[in-house]
Structure formats: C-alpha cells, structure tokens
Amino acid sequence: MDINSLMHIKGAWDTFVANHPKFPMFMKAVTAKGIKEGTVIEVTITDPEGNPLSTNIKVTESDMQLFETIKNLR
Numbered sequence: 001m002d003i004n005s006l007m008h009i010k011g012a013w014d015t016f017v018a019n020h021p022k023f024p025m026f027m028k029a030v031t032a033k034g035i036k037e038g039t040v041i042e043v044t045i046t047d048p049e050g051n052p053l054s055t056n057i058k059v060t061e062s063d064m065q066l067f068e069t070i071k072n073l074r
Contacts, residue, residue, distance in 0.1 A: 035059060035064075035067065036059070036064075037059055037060060037061055037064055038058060038059060039058070039059045040056055040057070040058050040059075041056060041059065042054065042055070042056035043055055043056070
C-alpha cells in the first residue's frame with residue numbers, strides 16, 4: 001500500500017471517529033475484556049425507515065484463529 005492510500009485511510013478514520021466518538025471507546029472496551037470462544041457477537045442494522053436486520057454468531061475456535069491472524073497483520 002502506498003503512502004497516499006495510507007494517508008487517505010487515516011483521514012477517513014479521523015472523520016469516522018469525529019462522527020462516531022463512542023465506537024472506538026466501545027472497541028477498546030471489547031479488546032480490553034477480550035473475545036473468547038463461546039462469545040456471542042450480535043449485529044443489528046436499522047435502516048432510515050426504522051426496519052432492523054439482525055444476526056449473531058457464536059465465536060468458534062477457528063474464528064479465534066482468524067482473529068489472531070488479523071491481529072498479527074499490524
């Protein structure tokens with residue numbers, strides 16, 4: 001990835017954090033507590049008309065391996 005792409009991503013992230021300041025704090029709390037096998041991750045998306053769409057997953061051992069691989073990409 002070139003420096004221009006990195007700068008663009010950094011700018012977009014800064015804007016995201018300015019628009020949604022609680023989200024990074026939430027992610028920091030999740031990271032501090034840790035995700036373990038058996039943890040349930042639930043996501044709900046609500047469109048502008050108020051219609052929700054939800055799903056969840058129960059974290060498996062293979063999910064944990066994926067998370068570790070992603071974490072080590074830094």
